[in-house]
Amino acid sequence: MFLIRTLHKWVGLILGLQFILWSFSGAMMALLDTDKVSGATSVREPAAVVIPAAVLPLGQVAERIGQPITSLRLKPLGSAYVYQAATPTGVRLIDAVTGAPLAIDAGRASALATADFSGAQAIASVRRITEGDVETRKLPLPLWRVEFADPEKTTLLLSEATGEVLERRTETWRLWDVFWMIHIMDYTKRESFNHPLIITVATGILWLAISGLILLFRAFRPSDFSYVTEPVARTRAAIASRRR
Incomplete structure:
Protein backbone atom coordinates (compact mmCIF):
# COMPACT_ATOMS: atom_id res chain seq x y z
CA MET A 1 0.00 0.00 0.00
CA PHE A 2 2.95 2.32 0.67
CA LEU A 3 4.14 1.80 -2.91
CA ILE A 4 0.69 2.63 -4.33
CA ARG A 5 0.46 5.72 -2.14
CA THR A 6 3.91 6.94 -3.20
CA LEU A 7 3.31 6.30 -6.88
CA HIS A 8 -0.12 7.92 -6.68
CA LYS A 9 1.40 11.06 -5.19
CA TRP A 10 4.16 11.50 -7.78
CA VAL A 11 2.13 10.40 -10.79
CA GLY A 12 -0.65 12.73 -9.64
CA LEU A 13 1.84 15.60 -9.46
CA ILE A 14 3.13 14.98 -12.99
CA LEU A 15 -0.31 14.46 -14.53
CA GLY A 16 -1.65 17.38 -12.54
CA LEU A 17 0.63 19.66 -14.54
CA GLN A 18 -0.85 18.21 -17.72
CA PHE A 19 -4.35 18.79 -16.34
CA ILE A 20 -3.43 22.46 -15.88
CA LEU A 21 -2.23 22.64 -19.50
CA TRP A 22 -5.44 20.95 -20.72
CA SER A 23 -7.61 23.33 -18.70
CA PHE A 24 -5.69 26.43 -19.76
CA SER A 25 -5.51 25.53 -23.46
CA GLY A 26 -9.17 24.50 -23.55
CA ALA A 27 -10.22 27.74 -21.87
CA MET A 28 -8.16 29.84 -24.29
CA MET A 29 -9.58 28.06 -27.34
CA ALA A 30 -13.08 28.72 -26.02
CA LEU A 31 -12.34 32.40 -25.31
CA LEU A 32 -10.90 33.24 -28.73
CA ASP A 33 -13.35 34.74 -31.23
CA THR A 34 -14.48 31.87 -33.45
CA ASP A 35 -15.17 34.19 -36.39
CA LYS A 36 -11.60 35.49 -36.25
CA VAL A 37 -10.25 31.97 -35.87
CA SER A 38 -12.10 30.77 -38.98
CA GLY A 39 -11.48 33.99 -40.89
CA ALA A 40 -15.20 34.47 -41.43
CA THR A 41 -14.86 38.21 -40.80
CA SER A 42 -12.65 38.52 -43.90
CA VAL A 43 -15.03 36.83 -46.35
CA ARG A 44 -16.43 39.06 -49.07
CA GLU A 45 -19.82 38.25 -50.54
CA PRO A 46 -19.20 36.89 -54.04
CA ALA A 47 -20.22 39.15 -56.89
CA ALA A 48 -23.02 37.88 -59.09
CA VAL A 49 -21.68 36.40 -62.30
CA VAL A 50 -24.15 36.03 -65.15
CA ILE A 51 -24.06 32.68 -66.96
CA PRO A 52 -23.11 33.29 -70.59
CA ALA A 53 -25.94 32.93 -73.07
CA ALA A 54 -23.86 30.59 -75.20
CA VAL A 55 -21.39 28.23 -73.59
CA LEU A 56 -19.17 25.71 -75.30
CA PRO A 57 -21.11 22.54 -76.26
CA LEU A 58 -20.13 19.40 -74.37
CA GLY A 59 -18.75 17.78 -77.53
CA GLN A 60 -16.31 20.64 -78.00
CA VAL A 61 -15.44 20.58 -74.33
CA ALA A 62 -14.33 16.95 -74.70
CA GLU A 63 -12.24 17.90 -77.75
CA ARG A 64 -10.54 20.77 -75.90
CA ILE A 65 -9.81 18.61 -72.86
CA GLY A 66 -8.38 15.85 -75.04
CA GLN A 67 -8.67 13.18 -72.31
CA PRO A 68 -11.38 10.98 -70.84
CA ILE A 69 -13.58 13.07 -68.54
CA THR A 70 -14.80 11.43 -65.34
CA SER A 71 -16.79 14.47 -64.16
CA LEU A 72 -17.58 17.90 -65.54
CA ARG A 73 -18.71 21.04 -63.74
CA LEU A 74 -19.70 24.48 -65.01
CA LYS A 75 -18.84 27.04 -62.33
CA PRO A 76 -18.00 30.72 -61.85
CA LEU A 77 -14.32 31.53 -61.39
CA GLY A 78 -13.61 35.18 -60.77
CA SER A 79 -15.60 37.23 -63.26
CA ALA A 80 -16.15 34.41 -65.77
CA TYR A 81 -17.54 30.91 -66.05
CA VAL A 82 -15.30 27.89 -66.62
CA TYR A 83 -15.61 24.19 -67.19
CA GLN A 84 -13.86 22.16 -64.52
CA ALA A 85 -13.12 18.69 -65.87
CA ALA A 86 -11.75 15.81 -63.82
CA THR A 87 -9.49 13.56 -65.89
CA PRO A 88 -7.23 10.59 -65.13
CA THR A 89 -4.24 12.98 -65.01
CA GLY A 90 -5.89 15.65 -62.87
CA VAL A 91 -8.26 18.60 -63.02
CA ARG A 92 -8.37 20.77 -66.15
CA LEU A 93 -9.96 24.20 -66.46
CA ILE A 94 -11.13 25.80 -69.70
CA ASP A 95 -13.04 28.99 -70.45
CA ALA A 96 -16.73 28.14 -70.76
CA VAL A 97 -17.14 30.40 -73.82
CA THR A 98 -13.88 30.26 -75.75
CA GLY A 99 -12.58 26.89 -74.59
CA ALA A 100 -9.18 28.39 -73.87
CA PRO A 101 -7.23 26.49 -71.20
CA LEU A 102 -6.88 28.24 -67.85
CA ARG A 169 -5.63 31.47 -41.78
CA THR A 170 -5.37 34.45 -39.41
CA GLU A 171 -3.18 35.50 -36.50
CA THR A 172 -6.04 34.48 -34.18
CA TRP A 173 -6.12 31.06 -35.85
CA ARG A 174 -2.34 30.73 -35.42
CA LEU A 175 -2.69 31.48 -31.69
CA TRP A 176 -5.64 29.08 -31.45
CA ASP A 177 -3.53 26.45 -33.21
CA VAL A 178 -0.82 26.68 -30.52
CA PHE A 179 -3.41 26.01 -27.82
CA TRP A 180 -4.84 23.19 -29.95
CA MET A 181 -1.35 21.67 -30.17
CA ILE A 182 -0.98 21.83 -26.38
CA HIS A 183 -4.47 20.42 -25.84
CA ILE A 184 -4.06 17.34 -28.04
CA MET A 185 -0.35 16.96 -27.21
CA ASP A 186 0.60 16.62 -30.87
CA TYR A 187 3.65 18.88 -30.97
CA THR A 188 4.63 18.14 -34.57
CA LYS A 189 1.68 17.86 -36.99
CA ARG A 190 -0.96 19.28 -34.61
CA GLU A 191 -3.74 17.15 -36.06
CA SER A 192 -3.99 13.85 -34.16
CA PHE A 193 -5.30 13.10 -30.68
CA ASN A 194 -4.66 9.38 -31.09
CA HIS A 195 -0.89 9.06 -30.71
CA PRO A 196 1.44 7.25 -28.25
CA LEU A 197 2.04 10.26 -25.98
CA ILE A 198 -1.60 11.04 -25.25
CA ILE A 199 -2.43 7.32 -24.99
CA THR A 200 0.33 6.97 -22.38
CA VAL A 201 -0.98 9.95 -20.43
CA ALA A 202 -4.56 8.63 -20.65
CA THR A 203 -3.37 5.25 -19.32
CA GLY A 204 -1.61 7.03 -16.46
CA ILE A 205 -4.82 8.91 -15.63
CA LEU A 206 -6.77 5.64 -15.59
CA TRP A 207 -4.22 4.14 -13.21
CA LEU A 208 -4.36 7.31 -11.09
CA ALA A 209 -8.16 7.00 -10.80
CA ILE A 210 -8.03 3.31 -9.88
CA SER A 211 -5.25 3.78 -7.31
CA GLY A 212 -7.12 6.77 -5.91
CA LEU A 213 -10.21 4.61 -5.34
CA ILE A 214 -8.10 1.95 -3.63
CA LEU A 215 -6.51 4.53 -1.35
CA LEU A 216 -9.91 6.13 -0.72
CA PHE A 217 -11.45 2.90 0.59
CA ARG A 218 -8.33 2.08 2.59
CA ALA A 219 -8.36 5.52 4.21
CA PHE A 220 -11.85 5.14 5.72
CA ARG A 221 -12.66 3.27 8.92
CA PRO A 222 -16.09 2.19 10.24
CA SER A 223 -15.91 4.94 12.87
CA ASP A 224 -15.76 7.55 10.10
CA PHE A 225 -19.35 6.67 9.23
CA SER A 226 -20.64 6.62 12.79
CA TYR A 227 -22.69 9.78 12.25
CA VAL A 228 -24.71 7.69 9.77
CA THR A 229 -24.57 4.19 11.24
CA GLU A 230 -25.33 5.11 14.87
CA PRO A 231 -28.71 6.82 14.19
CA VAL A 232 -29.67 3.89 11.98
CA ALA A 233 -28.71 1.43 14.75
CA ARG A 234 -30.67 3.38 17.36
CA THR A 235 -33.73 3.47 15.11
CA ARG A 236 -33.57 -0.27 14.55
CA ALA A 237 -33.17 -0.88 18.29
CA ALA A 238 -36.18 1.32 19.04
CA ILE A 239 -38.31 -0.54 16.48
CA ALA A 240 -37.23 -3.89 17.88
CA SER A 241 -38.05 -2.87 21.48
CA ARG A 242 -41.58 -1.83 20.48
CA ARG A 243 -42.25 -5.21 18.92
CA ARG A 244 -41.43 -7.06 22.11
Whole structure:
Protein backbone atom coordinates (compact mmCIF):
# COMPACT_ATOMS: atom_id res chain seq x y z
CA MET A 1 0.00 0.00 0.00
CA PHE A 2 2.95 2.32 0.67
CA LEU A 3 4.14 1.80 -2.91
CA ILE A 4 0.69 2.63 -4.33
CA ARG A 5 0.46 5.72 -2.14
CA THR A 6 3.91 6.94 -3.20
CA LEU A 7 3.31 6.30 -6.88
CA HIS A 8 -0.12 7.92 -6.68
CA LYS A 9 1.40 11.06 -5.19
CA TRP A 10 4.16 11.50 -7.78
CA VAL A 11 2.13 10.40 -10.79
CA GLY A 12 -0.65 12.73 -9.64
CA LEU A 13 1.84 15.60 -9.46
CA ILE A 14 3.13 14.98 -12.99
CA LEU A 15 -0.31 14.46 -14.53
CA GLY A 16 -1.65 17.38 -12.54
CA LEU A 17 0.63 19.66 -14.54
CA GLN A 18 -0.85 18.21 -17.72
CA PHE A 19 -4.35 18.79 -16.34
CA ILE A 20 -3.43 22.46 -15.88
CA LEU A 21 -2.23 22.64 -19.50
CA TRP A 22 -5.44 20.95 -20.72
CA SER A 23 -7.61 23.33 -18.70
CA PHE A 24 -5.69 26.43 -19.76
CA SER A 25 -5.51 25.53 -23.46
CA GLY A 26 -9.17 24.50 -23.55
CA ALA A 27 -10.22 27.74 -21.87
CA MET A 28 -8.16 29.84 -24.29
CA MET A 29 -9.58 28.06 -27.34
CA ALA A 30 -13.08 28.72 -26.02
CA LEU A 31 -12.34 32.40 -25.31
CA LEU A 32 -10.90 33.24 -28.73
CA ASP A 33 -13.35 34.74 -31.23
CA THR A 34 -14.48 31.87 -33.45
CA ASP A 35 -15.17 34.19 -36.39
CA LYS A 36 -11.60 35.49 -36.25
CA VAL A 37 -10.25 31.97 -35.87
CA SER A 38 -12.10 30.77 -38.98
CA GLY A 39 -11.48 33.99 -40.89
CA ALA A 40 -15.20 34.47 -41.43
CA THR A 41 -14.86 38.21 -40.80
CA SER A 42 -12.65 38.52 -43.90
CA VAL A 43 -15.03 36.83 -46.35
CA ARG A 44 -16.43 39.06 -49.07
CA GLU A 45 -19.82 38.25 -50.54
CA PRO A 46 -19.20 36.89 -54.04
CA ALA A 47 -20.22 39.15 -56.89
CA ALA A 48 -23.02 37.88 -59.09
CA VAL A 49 -21.68 36.40 -62.30
CA VAL A 50 -24.15 36.03 -65.15
CA ILE A 51 -24.06 32.68 -66.96
CA PRO A 52 -23.11 33.29 -70.59
CA ALA A 53 -25.94 32.93 -73.07
CA ALA A 54 -23.86 30.59 -75.20
CA VAL A 55 -21.39 28.23 -73.59
CA LEU A 56 -19.17 25.71 -75.30
CA PRO A 57 -21.11 22.54 -76.26
CA LEU A 58 -20.13 19.40 -74.37
CA GLY A 59 -18.75 17.78 -77.53
CA GLN A 60 -16.31 20.64 -78.00
CA VAL A 61 -15.44 20.58 -74.33
CA ALA A 62 -14.33 16.95 -74.70
CA GLU A 63 -12.24 17.90 -77.75
CA ARG A 64 -10.54 20.77 -75.90
CA ILE A 65 -9.81 18.61 -72.86
CA GLY A 66 -8.38 15.85 -75.04
CA GLN A 67 -8.67 13.18 -72.31
CA PRO A 68 -11.38 10.98 -70.84
CA ILE A 69 -13.58 13.07 -68.54
CA THR A 70 -14.80 11.43 -65.34
CA SER A 71 -16.79 14.47 -64.16
CA LEU A 72 -17.58 17.90 -65.54
CA ARG A 73 -18.71 21.04 -63.74
CA LEU A 74 -19.70 24.48 -65.01
CA LYS A 75 -18.84 27.04 -62.33
CA PRO A 76 -18.00 30.72 -61.85
CA LEU A 77 -14.32 31.53 -61.39
CA GLY A 78 -13.61 35.18 -60.77
CA SER A 79 -15.60 37.23 -63.26
CA ALA A 80 -16.15 34.41 -65.77
CA TYR A 81 -17.54 30.91 -66.05
CA VAL A 82 -15.30 27.89 -66.62
CA TYR A 83 -15.61 24.19 -67.19
CA GLN A 84 -13.86 22.16 -64.52
CA ALA A 85 -13.12 18.69 -65.87
CA ALA A 86 -11.75 15.81 -63.82
CA THR A 87 -9.49 13.56 -65.89
CA PRO A 88 -7.23 10.59 -65.13
CA THR A 89 -4.24 12.98 -65.01
CA GLY A 90 -5.89 15.65 -62.87
CA VAL A 91 -8.26 18.60 -63.02
CA ARG A 92 -8.37 20.77 -66.15
CA LEU A 93 -9.96 24.20 -66.46
CA ILE A 94 -11.13 25.80 -69.70
CA ASP A 95 -13.04 28.99 -70.45
CA ALA A 96 -16.73 28.14 -70.76
CA VAL A 97 -17.14 30.40 -73.82
CA THR A 98 -13.88 30.26 -75.75
CA GLY A 99 -12.58 26.89 -74.59
CA ALA A 100 -9.18 28.39 -73.87
CA PRO A 101 -7.23 26.49 -71.20
CA LEU A 102 -6.88 28.24 -67.85
CA ALA A 103 -4.10 27.85 -65.33
CA ILE A 104 -4.11 29.14 -61.77
CA ASP A 105 -0.83 31.03 -61.73
CA ALA A 106 0.37 33.64 -59.22
CA GLY A 107 -1.48 36.47 -60.96
CA ARG A 108 -4.79 34.64 -61.18
CA ALA A 109 -4.46 33.37 -57.60
CA SER A 110 -3.87 36.94 -56.42
CA ALA A 111 -6.94 38.18 -58.30
CA LEU A 112 -9.14 35.41 -56.92
CA ALA A 113 -7.89 36.03 -53.37
CA THR A 114 -8.47 39.77 -53.65
CA ALA A 115 -12.02 39.18 -54.88
CA ASP A 116 -12.64 36.91 -51.88
CA PHE A 117 -11.09 39.24 -49.26
CA SER A 118 -13.33 41.83 -47.60
CA GLY A 119 -10.54 44.09 -46.40
CA ALA A 120 -8.99 47.04 -48.22
CA GLN A 121 -5.38 46.05 -47.51
CA ALA A 122 -3.03 45.05 -50.31
CA ILE A 123 -1.45 41.65 -50.81
CA ALA A 124 1.73 41.25 -48.78
CA SER A 125 3.03 38.05 -50.37
CA VAL A 126 2.13 35.27 -52.80
CA ARG A 127 3.84 31.90 -52.57
CA ARG A 128 3.36 28.55 -54.24
CA ILE A 129 3.32 25.79 -51.62
CA THR A 130 4.52 22.33 -52.65
CA GLU A 131 5.27 20.84 -49.21
CA GLY A 132 2.79 20.62 -46.36
CA ASP A 133 3.23 22.50 -43.08
CA VAL A 134 1.15 23.34 -40.00
CA GLU A 135 -0.91 25.86 -41.99
CA THR A 136 -1.72 23.63 -44.94
CA ARG A 137 -2.31 20.45 -42.90
CA LYS A 138 -3.65 17.81 -45.31
CA LEU A 139 -4.81 20.15 -48.05
CA PRO A 140 -4.15 18.95 -51.60
CA LEU A 141 -0.86 20.28 -52.94
CA PRO A 142 0.37 22.28 -54.71
CA LEU A 143 -1.55 25.38 -53.66
CA TRP A 144 -1.15 29.14 -53.56
CA ARG A 145 -0.64 31.00 -50.28
CA VAL A 146 -1.82 34.61 -50.55
CA GLU A 147 -1.22 36.75 -47.46
CA PHE A 148 -2.72 40.22 -46.96
CA ALA A 149 -1.24 43.16 -45.05
CA ASP A 150 -4.12 43.49 -42.57
CA PRO A 151 -3.56 43.31 -38.77
CA GLU A 152 -4.72 39.67 -38.74
CA LYS A 153 -2.30 38.78 -41.57
CA THR A 154 -5.20 37.01 -43.25
CA THR A 155 -3.92 34.26 -45.49
CA LEU A 156 -5.95 32.49 -48.17
CA LEU A 157 -4.92 29.04 -49.37
CA LEU A 158 -6.11 28.44 -52.92
CA SER A 159 -6.06 25.22 -54.90
CA GLU A 160 -3.73 25.41 -57.88
CA ALA A 161 -5.95 22.92 -59.68
CA THR A 162 -9.37 24.57 -59.23
CA GLY A 163 -8.70 28.09 -57.93
CA GLU A 164 -11.02 27.53 -54.97
CA VAL A 165 -10.24 28.94 -51.53
CA LEU A 166 -9.52 25.84 -49.45
CA GLU A 167 -8.78 27.44 -46.07
CA ARG A 168 -8.29 30.83 -44.39
CA ARG A 169 -5.63 31.47 -41.78
CA THR A 170 -5.37 34.45 -39.41
CA GLU A 171 -3.18 35.50 -36.50
CA THR A 172 -6.04 34.48 -34.18
CA TRP A 173 -6.12 31.06 -35.85
CA ARG A 174 -2.34 30.73 -35.42
CA LEU A 175 -2.69 31.48 -31.69
CA TRP A 176 -5.64 29.08 -31.45
CA ASP A 177 -3.53 26.45 -33.21
CA VAL A 178 -0.82 26.68 -30.52
CA PHE A 179 -3.41 26.01 -27.82
CA TRP A 180 -4.84 23.19 -29.95
CA MET A 181 -1.35 21.67 -30.17
CA ILE A 182 -0.98 21.83 -26.38
CA HIS A 183 -4.47 20.42 -25.84
CA ILE A 184 -4.06 17.34 -28.04
CA MET A 185 -0.35 16.96 -27.21
CA ASP A 186 0.60 16.62 -30.87
CA TYR A 187 3.65 18.88 -30.97
CA THR A 188 4.63 18.14 -34.57
CA LYS A 189 1.68 17.86 -36.99
CA ARG A 190 -0.96 19.28 -34.61
CA GLU A 191 -3.74 17.15 -36.06
CA SER A 192 -3.99 13.85 -34.16
CA PHE A 193 -5.30 13.10 -30.68
CA ASN A 194 -4.66 9.38 -31.09
CA HIS A 195 -0.89 9.06 -30.71
CA PRO A 196 1.44 7.25 -28.25
CA LEU A 197 2.04 10.26 -25.98
CA ILE A 198 -1.60 11.04 -25.25
CA ILE A 199 -2.43 7.32 -24.99
CA THR A 200 0.33 6.97 -22.38
CA VAL A 201 -0.98 9.95 -20.43
CA ALA A 202 -4.56 8.63 -20.65
CA THR A 203 -3.37 5.25 -19.32
CA GLY A 204 -1.61 7.03 -16.46
CA ILE A 205 -4.82 8.91 -15.63
CA LEU A 206 -6.77 5.64 -15.59
CA TRP A 207 -4.22 4.14 -13.21
CA LEU A 208 -4.36 7.31 -11.09
CA ALA A 209 -8.16 7.00 -10.80
CA ILE A 210 -8.03 3.31 -9.88
CA SER A 211 -5.25 3.78 -7.31
CA GLY A 212 -7.12 6.77 -5.91
CA LEU A 213 -10.21 4.61 -5.34
CA ILE A 214 -8.10 1.95 -3.63
CA LEU A 215 -6.51 4.53 -1.35
CA LEU A 216 -9.91 6.13 -0.72
CA PHE A 217 -11.45 2.90 0.59
CA ARG A 218 -8.33 2.08 2.59
CA ALA A 219 -8.36 5.52 4.21
CA PHE A 220 -11.85 5.14 5.72
CA ARG A 221 -12.66 3.27 8.92
CA PRO A 222 -16.09 2.19 10.24
CA SER A 223 -15.91 4.94 12.87
CA ASP A 224 -15.76 7.55 10.10
CA PHE A 225 -19.35 6.67 9.23
CA SER A 226 -20.64 6.62 12.79
CA TYR A 227 -22.69 9.78 12.25
CA VAL A 228 -24.71 7.69 9.77
CA THR A 229 -24.57 4.19 11.24
CA GLU A 230 -25.33 5.11 14.87
CA PRO A 231 -28.71 6.82 14.19
CA VAL A 232 -29.67 3.89 11.98
CA ALA A 233 -28.71 1.43 14.75
CA ARG A 234 -30.67 3.38 17.36
CA THR A 235 -33.73 3.47 15.11
CA ARG A 236 -33.57 -0.27 14.55
CA ALA A 237 -33.17 -0.88 18.29
CA ALA A 238 -36.18 1.32 19.04
CA ILE A 239 -38.31 -0.54 16.48
CA ALA A 240 -37.23 -3.89 17.88
CA SER A 241 -38.05 -2.87 21.48
CA ARG A 242 -41.58 -1.83 20.48
CA ARG A 243 -42.25 -5.21 18.92
CA ARG A 244 -41.43 -7.06 22.11
